[in-house]
Amino acid sequence: VPAVAAAIRSLAVRGAPLIGIAGAYGTALAAVRAAAGRGRSARTRRALMDVDAAAAALAKARPTAVNLPAAVARVLAAVRAAAEAPDADPEALAGAALREAVRIDDEEREACVAIGRFGAALVPDGARFLTHCNTGTLATNWDGTAQAVITAAFDAGRGSTVWVDETRPLLQGARLTAWELQRRGIPMTLVADTAAGSLMARGLVDLVVVGADRIAANGDVANKIGTYQLAVLAKHHGVPFYVAAPVSTLDPGTPTGSDIPIEDRDPREVTTLNGRAVAPAGTPAAGQAFDVTPAALVSAIVTDRGVLRAPFRRSIGAASRSAPSVREPALASRREPA
Amino acid sequence: VPAVAAAIRSLAVRGAPLIGIAGAYGTALAAVRAAAGRGRSARTRRALMDVDAAAAALAKARPTAVNLPAAVARVLAAVRAAAEAPDADPEALAGAALREAVRIDDEEREACVAIGRFGAALVPDGARFLTHCNTGTLATNWDGTAQAVITAAFDAGRGSTVWVDETRPLLQGARLTAWELQRRGIPMTLVADTAAGSLMARGLVDLVVVGADRIAANGDVANKIGTYQLAVLAKHHGVPFYVAAPVSTLDPGTPTGSDIPIEDRDPREVTTLNGRAVAPAGTPAAGQAFDVTPAALVSAIVTDRGVLRAPFRRSIGAASRSAPSVREPALASRREPA
Numbered sequence: 001v002p003a004v005a006a007a008i009r010s011l012a013v014r015g016a017p018l019i020g021i022a023g024a025y026g027t028a029l030a031a032v033r034a035a036a037g038r039g040r041s042a043r044t045r046r047a048l049m050d051v052d053a054a055a056a057a058l059a060k061a062r063p064t065a066v067n068l069p070a071a072v073a074r075v076l077a078a079v080r081a082a083a084e085a086p087d088a089d090p091e092a093l094a095g096a097a098l099r100e101a102v103r104i105d106d107e108e109r110e111a112c113v114a115i116g117r118f119g120a121a122l123v124p125d126g127a128r129f130l131t132h133c134n135t136g137t138l139a140t141n142w143d144g145t146a147q148a149v150i151t152a153a154f155d156a157g158r159g160s161t162v163w164v165d166e167t168r169p170l171l172q173g174a175r176l177t178a179w180e181l182q183r184r185g186i187p188m189t190l191v192a193d194t195a196a197g198s199l200m201a202r203g204l205v206d207l208v209v210v211g212a213d214r215i216a217a218n219g220d221v222a223n224k225i226g227t228y229q230l231a232v233l234a235k236h237h238g239v240p241f242y243v244a245a246p247v248s249t250l251d252p253g254t255p256t257g258s259d260i261p262i263e264d265r266d267p268r269e270v271t272t273l274n275g276r277a278v279a280p281a282g283t284p285a286a287g288q289a290f291d292v293t294p295a296a297l298v299s300a301i302v303t304d305r306g307v308l309r310a311p312f313r314r315s316i317g318a319a320s321r322s323a324p325s326v327r328e329p330a331l332a333s334r335r336e337p338a
Numbered sequence: 339v340p341a342v343a344a345a346i347r348s349l350a351v352r353g354a355p356l357i358g359i360a361g362a363y364g365t366a367l368a369a370v371r372a373a374a375g376r377g378r379s380a381r382t383r384r385a386l387m388d389v390d391a392a393a394a395a396l397a398k399a400r401p402t403a404v405n406l407p408a409a410v411a412r413v414l415a416a417v418r419a420a421a422e423a424p425d426a427d428p429e430a431l432a433g434a435a436l437r438e439a440v441r442i443d444d445e446e447r448e449a450c451v452a453i454g455r456f457g458a459a460l461v462p463d464g465a466r467f468l469t470h471c472n473t474g475t476l477a478t479n480w481d482g483t484a485q486a487v488i489t490a491a492f493d494a495g496r497g498s499t500v501w502v503d504e505t506r507p508l509l510q511g512a513r514l515t516a517w518e519l520q521r522r523g524i525p526m527t528l529v530a531d532t533a534a535g536s537l538m539a540r541g542l543v544d545l546v547v548v549g550a551d552r553i554a555a556n557g558d559v560a561n562k563i564g565t566y567q568l569a570v571l572a573k574h575h576g577v578p579f580y581v582a583a584p585v586s587t588l589d590p591g592t593p594t595g596s597d598i599p600i601e602d603r604d605p606r607e608v609t610t611l612n613g614r615a616v617a618p619a620g621t622p623a624a625g626q627a628f629d630v631t632p633a634a635l636v637s638a639i640v641t642d643r644g645v646l647r648a649p650f651r652r653s654i655g656a657a658s659r660s661a662p663s664v665r666e667p668a669l670a671s672r673r674e675p676a
Contacts, residue, residue, distance in 0.1 A: 163624075166608065166616070168506060168530040174609070174617040182618065190623040192506040192608055193531045197567025198629035229535025232574045233567055270504065270530055271512070273611050278504070279512040280520065285528040286501075291536035 001030050001054040008061040008068070011170070015139020016213045016249050017108045020067030023058045024101040027075040030054030031097035035090035044083060047090040051079045051097065063261040064222050064290045065213035066251040075100045104248075105141060111246035112142035114304035119149030119209070119244055122300065122307065123158045127206045130163040130196060133224040134176035135211035135244070146209040146244040147180065149302060154186050162188040163199055167224060169269040169287075193226055200237040208234045212245040212301075219295030219312025220257025225288055231297035243293075244302040247323040250316050257292035265289045339368050339392040346399040346406070349508070353477020354551045354587050355446045358405030361396045362439040365413040368392030369435035373428040382421060385428040389417045389435065401599040402560050402628045403551035404589040413438045442586075443479060449584035450480035452642035457487030457547070457582055460638065460645065461496050465544045468501040468534060471562040472514035473549035473582070484547040484582040485518065487640060492524050500526040501537055505562060507607040507625075531564055538575040546572045550583040550639075557633030557650025558595025563626055569635035581631075582640040585661040588654050595630035603627045 004026035007013045013022045034047035055076040059069040075097050082088055082096035123129075129150050136147035143151055153159045162181055167173035174190055181188040191199065199205050208230055214222045221227070221243050234241035254260055267285035272278060279285070301308040301315075305322055308315035342364035345351045351360045372385035393414040397407040413435050420426060420434035461467075467488050474485035481489055491497045500519055505511035512528055519526040529537065537543050546568055552560045559565070559581050572579040592598055605623035610616060617623070639646040639653075643660055646653035 165532075166506065168504065168532055171616050174621070178621045179618045182621065188622065190605075190608055190617055190621050192563065192624075194503075194506055194562075194564025194567070195624060195626060195629075197570055198563060198626065199624075201566060201629070224532075225530065225536060226532025228539060229532070229567065229571055232535055232571055236570045236574065267528075270528055273616065274614055276612055276614065278509050278611065279528055280517045283512070283516045283520065283528050284526065286530075286533060286537075288533060288536065291533075291539070 001026055001057060004029065005057050005061040008058070015134065016065035016067040016211065017111070017140040017145065017246055019062060019065055020071035020248060021105050021108055021141055023061070023068045024071040024075045024104045026058045027051060027055045027072050028094070028097035028101040031079055031090075031094040035094035044088050044090055044093065047093050048079065048083050051076060051093065062263060064263045065249070066254070067248050070248060071104050074104060108140060108246060108248065109142040111248070111304035112140050112144055112148045115145055115244050115246065115302055116143055116148035116152030118304070118307050119242070119302040120152035120156050120158065122242065122302070123149065123153040124206055125158050126160040127153060127158055128160050128163065128204055130165070130199065130205045130208045130230070131177065132165040132173060132210050132226055132230055133167045134172040134180070136177060136180040138176045138180060139211065145211040145246065147177065149209050149242070149244050151184060151186065159186065162186060163205060164188050164190050165193050165196060165226065166190055167226060168193055171273070172224070196230055197233045200233055200239055205237070205239050207240045207242060209242045209244055212243050212249050213290060214254065214260050215243070215245060215250050215301065215316065216254045216256050216260060217252045217313055217316060218256050219298060219301065219310065219316060220260070221293045221295070221298060222257060222260040222262065222290050223293065225291050228291040228293045231293040235297050240299040241297060242300055242302055243298055246304050247319050250303070250320045250323070252317055252320045257294060260292060262292070263289045339364055339395060342367065343395050343399040346396070353472065354403035354405040354549065355449070355478040355483065355584055357400060357403055358409035358586060359443050359446055359479055361399070361406045362409040362413045362442045364396045365389060365393045365410050366432070366435035366439040369417055369428075369432040373432035382426050382428055382431065385431050386417065386421050389414060389431065400601060402601045403587070404592070405586050408586060409442050412442060446478060446584060446586065447480040449586070449642035450478050450482055450486045453483055453582050453584065453640055454481055454486035454490030456642070456645050457580065457640040458490035458494050458496065460580065460640070461487065461491035462544055463496050464498040465491060465496055466499050466501065466542055467497065468503070468537065468543045468546045468568070469515065470503040470511065470548050470565055470568055471505045472510040472518070474515060474518040476514045476518065477549065483549040483584065485515065487547050487580070487582050489522060489524065497524065500524060501543060502526050502528050503531050503534060503564065504528055505564060506531055509611070510562070534568055535571045538571055538577055543575075543577050545578045545580060547580045547582055550581050550587050551628060552592065552598050553581070553583060553588050553639065553654065554592045554594050554598060555590045555651055555654060556594050557636060557639065557648065557654060558598070559631045559633070559636060560595060560598040560600065560628050561631065563629050566629040566631045569631040573635050578637040579635060580638055580640055581636055584642050585657050588641070588658045588661070590655055590658045595632060598630060600630070601627045
């Protein structure tokens with residue numbers, strides 16, 4: 001479990017849906033280990049305490065993406081429910097945990113497909129996309145979120161090219177999205193993050209599609225730093241700005257964007273690149289990893305339950321009521337097992 | 339001369355004012371060499387042809403900054419004038435060239451001081467600046483342009499801090515501006531180019547100050563890629579957006595921004611960093627090095643002749659009529675020496 005949490009923290013596993021899935025399996029892992037007599041105890045009560053502790057550690061490995069605490073909370077809730085059965089034993093808890101983790105995994109895979117299908121329908125013929133960060137196979141367990149919209153549109157013959165923001169500081173666009181799109185044979189051009197405005201001004205961008213780490217009840221979107229300024233630029237140039245995310249990224253329990261915890265990462269991610277200094281030693285830097293795009297700048301949110309439009313409070317509420325997720329409050333309650 | 343041109347092309351010398359000065363001295367160098375009997379001939383007519391050829395090569399080393407062709411044209415014009423004297427000899431031509439290059443050098447030094455003085459007067463108390471690229475001592479022969487405004491404001495006790503865009507692809511902000519500001523003891527924080535919008539949204543930026551490579555007759559500004567989107571973001575957030583440049587960067591001969599030649603550099607500047615790949619081998623990338631900010635997004639242009647405001651066609655016309663510069667057409671005419 002500490003290794004799973006460390007993998008999430010160090011971004012060895014990243015992308016909101018994928019860290020949710022990793023958190024779910026990490027929580028299940030604690031249950032499986034407890035059932036195998038490893039861990040501190042094989043007794044049901046101790047097994048539940050182990051799972052509880054694992055869930056708490058995993059859920060807080062990173063703060064911004066809601067998928068992580070939400071998926072962990074779902075597995076924990078399944079374990080707690082199993083623990084309430086009269087004949088509960090650690091094996092039953094492990095089985096329940098693993099089944100719920102697999103269910104989340106399956107749902108997220110289906111979500112990628114559905115997001116691609118709903119999103120592609122919004123894409124005009126010959127579309128020139130601009131995207132940010134990485135939202136593909138390396139951020140999910142299937143075709144991705146924003147990237148699923150792009151690949152589905154190309155599969156349907158409606159794509160023309162993709163401008164890929166390199167996405168400093170960690171270059172997820174340059175390292176991951178460029179690799180994934182080329183591997184799929186999709187025409188793309190890598191651009192510095194400084195080029196987006198100029199591309200739009202020159203009429204070279206038909207739509208922006210990005211992912212999300214958490215979407216508040218009012219439609220405000222937390223996503224990789226740089227997303228917000230793309231949304232402002234899109235608005236200025238009359239370019240549609242779409243956010244693509246599974247319903248597991250909707251967080252009706254968080255009222256607005258300003259309530260979303262924004263991760264501050266090590267400033268050395270800005271002052272170095274691939275381990276080499278890009279600034280003089282000791283240069284102070286800001287490591288803010290995410291920003292918040294207000295709902296007013298979002299043209300639509302493409303989810304696996306359909307395309308959500310303003311007023312988002314209503315459309316997000318309806319979409320998330322239809323979702324199976326158990327939310328953070330369940331995790332926070334930490335009630336003692338029966 | 340080829341080494342000077344290569345230094346300009348490879349950015350060993352960069353910054354609009356500084357490549358102008360380098361071009362001026364490079365042109366003078368051709369005259370001095372001709373007078374020393376090196377080069378192809380020591381005769382006056384051949385000396386003038388040598389200077390002409392050097393000027394043509396230097397002026398086109400980089401296309402966007404007008405300072406380069408304008409400064410080269412001034413030195414060439416001085417040499418041509420000297421060649422028209424009845425007793426003209428190669429030594430007289432060399433003397434005239436060197437005097438004009440030194441004059442340009444002196445003017446640009448004085449321009450930095452004047453820009454700082456005029457600009458600092460615009461800066462509110464406790465100002466939190468945001469700047470892009472490098473516009474300091476390493477881009478000029480003195481305190482810089484935009485950076486002179488910043489340092490003069492701090493000298494006057496009116497600065498609070500500076501957000502420094504790292505400025506991909508070539509990281510002039512991270513490598514040069516961060517170094518210069520820290521060396522002067524000015525509080526600064528390096529940020530990824532993706533952070534500018536978020537900083538403004540959080541109310542952490544009081545004004546944006548950038549330099550320029552060429553300012554068209556209507557006030558459109560060509561500057562380092564990423565400048566345009568900062569201007570859009572500043573407008574969206576009601577943050578003043580100032581351009582600081584000597585009158586040698588004004589180009590009344592270029593009607594609008596769309597007439598400014600924009601340099602495309604090697605796409606490998608985007609796919610590598612400090613010589614190391616940041617994207618998979620063969621990734622296509624866009625190497626556009628500059629963009630154009632329309633005059634409507636510019637709050638004011640701080641020059642060494644004062645602060646220019648809209649309507650820029652008038653204020654720029656007046657400021658450049660007061661300037662000693664000889665413009666590109668003089669260079670383009672290439673008339674045969676008498």
